[in-house]
Amino acid sequence: MNNQKNYFTCIIAIFIAIGFFVSSCSLEGGYEGNKPTVPADPSKPVLFTDFYPKEGPVRTLIFIEGSNFGTEIENIEVQIGGVSAPVIGSSGSKICVMAPRRSNRGDVVVKIKDEKSKLIGEHQFEELFYLQSALLVSTLTGKVDPQTNSSSIINGSFKDAEFQNPWWLEFDIDNEGNKVIYCIDSEGMAALRKINLTTEEVSTVFMKGQSGTENVKSMLFDTPTRDTLFFVDDNGRGSWNDRHQMPNIFYAVRNEGFRKVYPYLYAQTSYSAVSMSDGSLFYNTWTNSTVYKAKQIYDEQAQMWDGKALFSVKANSSDHIFMFRHPDDLYVYITGFNGVYRCAYDFESKELVSSVLHVGDIGGGDGYVDAPGSSARFNRPRQGVFVKNKQYEAEGRADIYDFYVCDHHNNAIRKVTPDGEVSTFAGRGSVGVDGRVWGWIDGEARETARFREPTGICYDEETEIFYVADRENKRIRTISVE
Amino acid sequence: MKNYILTILCLVIYTIGAFAQKTTVQVSGTVLDEQGEPLIGATVIVKERPGLGVATNIDGEYSIQLESFQYLEFSYIGFETQEHLVKDQNMILNVVLIESQATELDAVTITGMGPQKKVTVTGAITTVDVGTLSTPVSSISNALAGNVAGVIAMQHSGQPGSNTSEFWIRGISTFGGSSSALILVDGFERSMDELNIEDIESFSVLKDASATAIYGSRGANGVILINTKRGSDGKVEVTGKSEYTWTTRTSTPKFVDGLTYAKMANEARISRNQRPVYNNQELMMIDEQLDPDIYPNVDWMNLLLKDGAPTQRSSVSVRGGGSKARYYLSGSYLNEGGMYHVDRTMKEYDTNANYQRYNYRLNIDMNITESTIVQVGIGGALEKTNHAGASSDHIWNSVFGYNPITMPVMYSNGYVPVIQGEESEMLENRYNPWTVATQTGYAEIWQNTINSNISLQQDLHFITEGLRFVGRFGYDTYNHNFIQRRKNPEMWRAERQRDSDGRIVFNRLVPERLLEQFSNAFGDRKEFVEAELSYGKNVGNHNISTVVKYTHDNYVNTSSYGGDIMEGIARRHQGVAGNLSYGYMNRYLLNFNFGYNGSENFAKGHQFGFFPAYSAAWNVAEENFVKDNIDWLSMLKLRYSYGEVGTDNSSSRFPYLADFGNYERNTGAGNQSVYYNWGDLNSAFGYSGLTYTRVSSNNVTWEVARKHDLGIDLYLWGDKFGLTVDYFAENRDGIYMVRSFLPDMVGIQGQNPSANVGSVKTNGFDGNFKLDNKIGEVGFQLRGNFTYSKNEITEADEMVNRYPYLRRTGYRVDQAKGLIALGLFEDYEDIRNSPRQDFGDQRDIMPGDIKYKDINGDGIINNDDIVPIGATSRPNLIYGLGLSANWKGFDFNLHFQGAGKSHFFIDGFTVYPFVNGEWGNILEDMASSNRWILGVNEDPNAEYPRLSYGGNANNYRASTYWLRDGSYVRLKTLEMGYTLPKKFTTRFYMDQVRFHIIGQNLLTFSKFKLWDPEMGSSNGMRYPLGKTVTVGVTVNI
DSSP states (O other): OOHHHHHHHHHHHHHHHHHHHHHHHEEEEEEEESSOOOOOTTSOOEEEEEEEEEEOOOOOOEEEEEEESOOGGEEEEEETTTTEOOOEESSSEEOOOOOOOOOOEEEEEEEEEESSSSSEEEEEEEEOOOOOEEEEEEEEOOOTTTTTBOOOOOOOTTTTTTTSSSEEEEEEEOOTTTEEEEEEETTTSSSSEEEETTTEEEEEEEHHHHHHHHHHEEEEEEETTEEEEEEEESSSSSSSTTTSSSEEEEEEEEEGGGGEEEEEESOOOOSSSOOOOOOOOEEOOOOGGEEEEEEEEEEEEEEEEEEEEEEETTOOOOOOOEEEEESSEEEEEEEETEEEEEEEEEEETTTEEEEEEEOOOOOOOHHHHHBBGGOOBBSEEEEEEEOOOHHHHHHHHOOOOOEEEGGGTTTEEEETTTOBBEEEEEEEEOOOOOOOOOBBBBBTTTTOOOOOOOEEEEEETTTTTEEEEEETTTEEEEEEEE | OOHHHHHHHHHHHHHHHHHHSOOEEEEEEEEOOOTTTTTOOOOOEEOOOTTOEEOTTTTSEEEEEOOOOOEEEOOOOOOOOEEEEEEHHHHEEEEEEOOOOOOOOGGGEEEEEEEEEGGOOOSOEEEOHHHHOOOOOOSSGGGGGSTTTEEEEEOOOOOSSSSOOEEEETTTOOHHHOOOEEEEEEEEOOTTOOOOGEEEEEEEEEEHHHHHHGGGGGGGOEEEEEEEEESSEEEEEEEEEEEEEEESSSSOOOOOOOOHHHHHHHHHTTTTTOOSSSHHHHHHHHHHHOOTTTSOOHHHHHHBBBBBBBEEEEEEEEEEOOOHHHHHHHEEEEEEEOOOOOOTTOOOOOOOOOOEEEEEEEEEEEEEEEEEEEEEEEEEEEEEEESSSSOOOHHHHHHHHOOOOTOOOSSSSSOOESSSSSSSOOOOOGGGGGHHHHSSSSEEEEEEEEEEEEEEEETTTTTTTEEEEEEEEEEEEEEEEEEEEEEEEEEEEEESSOOOOOOOOOEEEOOOOOOOOEEEEEEEEEEEEEEEEEEEEEEETEEEEEEEEEEEEEEEOTTTTTTOHHHHEEEEEEEEEEEEEEETTTTTEEEEEEEEETTTTTTTTTTTEEEEEEEEEGGGGHHHHHOOOHHTTTEEEEEEEEEEEEEOSSSSSOTTTOOEEOOOEEEEEEEEEEEEOSBTTBBOEEEEEEEEOOOOOOOOEEEEEEEEEEEEEEEETTTTTEEEEEEEEEEEEEEEEEEOOOOOOGGTTTOOEEEEEEEEEEEEEEEEEEEEEEETTEEEEEEEEEEEEEEEEEEEEOOOOSGGGGGSSSSSSSEEEEEEEEEOOOHHHHTTTTOOSSSSSGGOTTTTTTOOSSSSOOEEEEEGGGGGGGOOOSSSSEEEEEEEEETTTOOOOOOEEEEEEEEOOSTTTTSTTTBTBBBBBOOOHHHHHBOOOTTTTTTTTTTOOOOOOOOTTSSSSBBBEEEEEEEEEEEEEEEEEEEHHHHHHHGGSEEEEEEEEEEEEEEEESSSSOGGGGGGOSSSSSSSOEEEEEEEEEOOO
């Protein structure tokens, strides 16, 4: 009887035990905050074995191997060539740092501190880090509120200045010898900004309300004096009959600091113009993408000069198109219809001759393809700039300029050679799993860097630096060899 | 007046006095069985004096005091109850109880006409032992598959609060309106999902036309009859049951780790001549976690899900009464926990999924007069569901979508990462799994159901013997309340690279959303009236019975239709049904049923339909030549029935009514009103034209099912072996559907009318068997059942096609269709020598891509080569096999359940690797399978084709390559119980105490491994089904 009782108790105990086992299964888990860092152990020696790679351009990730580094990056200090290198992470036995600028001296010094910020290990590697030169994209100026990704028209030093949506750039050297970039801030010109590269300051030349302009799409210096700055206005007057209603080109002059804006021409809506070395001015309009030569026919009734229609860039098609003069007046490139068109200049008649497609889709289709001629694809190419290629010069070619153009919706700077080879010069780097190619990433021009809808570009021939109006990043970027 | 009160007072005092005058006697004795063994715990009660009773002790002895001239009732489970009159002196009363001899032949089947002896049933009815359904599941629907012959069921999700099974009686036989069965609880149409399983007394499934004819229109898809427990006269019986369940998952999809993912992403790009995503340095950083902000490695599934979740269930019921009134009272509580981790820093509310239910039920039967019984039943349920602010679908979409290396759980500066999002949009399903499950607020749903019914049974024997009247009235209300409190934190995404100072560049993608509230509520009301007149008489060997029944029901759902008058009108049915049956010596049975039903959803003249059903049965075993010669044949019955049933389950309300409105045209940017302009150019002065916005469908009427059923019932050696098999065939005609192929010249602008045009043919088998035996002291039962059903569309509104296999006609309802894959291309030679595959750019087709069969032989593979493959995602075969045994106090139950004849396509971003780029995790099974790898494993029969990044139009489409067999067999239930010996329990004044441990879904065998095949999910993105272990105790006092 007693035995039996024990036996029942046993069974009950088993059931209860199962119950406890079941209910005691872990309820812990989920996200428990960031992984806690492990400090370096002061009682143990800090060992340094090696670092790699031994060479690379700025921003190269360098890995330092050893042991007892701790994982708290605040307590790790790395200097390369005497310049403090940003510490990215540490696993305790491996430190990841980024090669900083101006670290040419190349000596690698690592300091490890313990929890109480007491130095417990320091080492200088015998081998040096060799800083290689590379084509890099950097950020010149433009502050953005990361919270809202917004910015405004704010003047000041390069550190503080803000841009609304930098759209179009022209490089200039002012009367004092300062290197200057004029920038149309936001498409339509909310303001003309002046970026002084010498004093590293951004100022506003005038606001839209002060200028009397409607919707400025581009600007250009006159050739050859560069004393006049023309603003080409999309005044919205598409029809020939409305041509005298509003100006389509304004101008400002250097000795007034380009501060005052005057009407220059009354004609149909225009997006861009070119001024040839002989002073003749050409502009385009929406309807049938016609190119006009300015001030050719006098309208007695209106007592105004009208332009002379020369040709359609693309027959029966209309688009926002932009014209760029070859520095030797050999031809004019026209970006638009997702391609680059070329029209030769007739020095005798002083007129542009009808256009041919240089690169891009003949049908105007968009895309992103690096290929020669009509196999190449663009997506809204905007401002471009001619840059002298020293190799062509050495080869004694007739045309020694390459054309670098902002491929707006492809988020890249494309390079077009005189032979019609199209390649990507900068942008669309660091392709990740998301396949995204736009963003704000500095670094190696092709491998790493990204732009976000770049539209304006200019070039300083002396320093060989490209300046890019990175519209949606609201910043001015540079592309140069460092 | 005062006199009256005095008189009454006197009367009361007199009555009390009269009681007092009765003498009290002492009765004692022993209760033994036929072998002379004492029966321990046998119940001894005074008849009709509830509460007055004792139980025998371990020696079978009892002693009771009672008033003289009362009946003592002796009862014990498994034994015949005995009554003994006690006179006015003390006595010793020794009783020998005889084991009860009730067999299956005396068993009662609950039919539409009420309880009926099994031997006389002519229709196809499955009655289920409620005990086998009584498993620790929240809804009884989850216990149907494999337990009930004739029911095909599947459970789609394991989420608390929405984990009920969908089921069909004898499969699906229509593609028009509803295909779900009619569920009657205590005679009224009610949901069984919120029913407390312990309250169920009987559960029957009516399958053929003769059984369901009495329900007329509503029974076309079969009927489930559930009766709840009622009181019984006798000792007060209190039953309590408490269970604790630990729920884990039958199958959780497993995903690859960060390094494997990164390497496969590289492989996918390299194998399609694209640049790899990660260089070796980055792979190392992922592996060693040197930069967990930019190169994280997160196991999202593990982060989101706990190992398991607890469920508690308790119920208590009281049952008793006397001959004048009987009652059954019960209450139960269920708390089902969810498996999501919660943010423990948040104390104010719970984001985990949770389902709680309170049930109560009170059934009272009163004998008002000798021949009148009034039954009142009130039952109800309060259900509370809690879940995260974002829906469960969003959570599962996110946990399958986030790959391990795109996002950390939290950036090191505390920013919340998000993969995608715009300032203006709330892309909840793109929030990271941790955010979506824990940081989006919470939602509460509560539902309240009250069922009440009253019925009056009047025996009209004073008119003629056997005449009976039953009137029933039911009134149900239901309301559903939903309140959601939504919020989300500010969310960011880091740029792919740091800036030159080593800082992370963040972009804010989603702004913070403070707690906002959304709520809604709706409710409905149902009323039913039934009046039934039945008559039954035995004249010699002839047995005649007849029933005539009038029904009327009314259903209103008022709150969610806004200004829609048509939807606001109550849905009504009206009908007369009848039954006439004749039996000769229980040997030859004939039965005629009819339903004459009306639905107000149809135009006048089409509202009423007459649906007759005939059935007959021949009880071979009752024939003398059998009775005399084959004594082991207890019952052999052949049954056949034929009948018509109609259904009015059309989706639209009042299809016979037309509607008018202003002419609108779809301009691509939504519907826009088009008008005639009577003003000038640029100066509109418009008037819209009036047009039909709905064309009336005057002739729409009943969808009619013509059902045949041939069955056999066989019992051998009493009820030791039983077998029932039914063959059924059904033609469903006049399936309601919109005419979609009218030419434009008819001029009704796409407002196509509906008609009864479709036809479906269904046939199949169902059956069950059981074998009871006792070897020594071990009693065991083996039982099994199966249901197989196949349907075929014989007519559908569709265009003529030169390829018959492109049509729906001739194939199953919801037939899976796709291309036939011939494996993978071996090399470029193989591609050149094969028919052209017209999916995507043909130049993109490479070795390792899927090769398809050219069905029509035109040398081109396109949509014309899509043929029916496999079956449907619903199983067409369900079977179950169970074994139970008992020995002394131990009992053991094993139940296997399986499903077959089901196929489904797998697709989506977890199955098609990298189809959406970074969105979509990679299944571990896929990574480690025999997949095609360039230069490593170029097997043309590999399980997965050549990887591609960002989708592949050729590979990723429905074909046999992606068709999976959904059949499975699982150990559905494994139960062990132990009942404490009476000797022990009686000391604690308890009748019966049983401990049990139940495992559910412990093992699943299936060819398909990625997730639980029962869900029938193409992408597995659902809350997994539960694998549970339950411990519980039942106490009977």
